[in-house]
Amino acid sequence: MLAIFTQSYENLVKLVFYIYDFDNNGKISKDDIKLIFSYIPLTTKTLASLLKFKYEQNDDKDRKDSLLEIDTYLEKIFEKKEFLTEIQFLNSIGEISSEIFLYVI
Secondary structure: OHHHHOOOHHHHHHHHHHHHOOOOOOEEEHHHHHHHHHHOOOOOHHHHHHOOOOOOOOOHHHHHHHHHHHHHHHHHHHOOOOEEEHHHHHHHHHHOOOHHHHHHO
């Protein structure tokens, strides 16, 4: 855990990108990110409130609402692009919205 938090910003972005790029094709799509998020539990009120996601209490409605909120962030990040490369991802989270990056970290 300490190794993750002592890395440079660019190395952390690469780590998050490679988590989303689970098929290792060098690009990520909205669906790649949504698939990863569908497996991440929203289990802490602190993290959920920090990112403005709903707190999940094993309730399908909270999960659906949270995924809808993620869609909003993805629309900002991807704009009209179908895929993002690592460089585009770095630029997007730095200039547009960092929530998708921060949630994984």
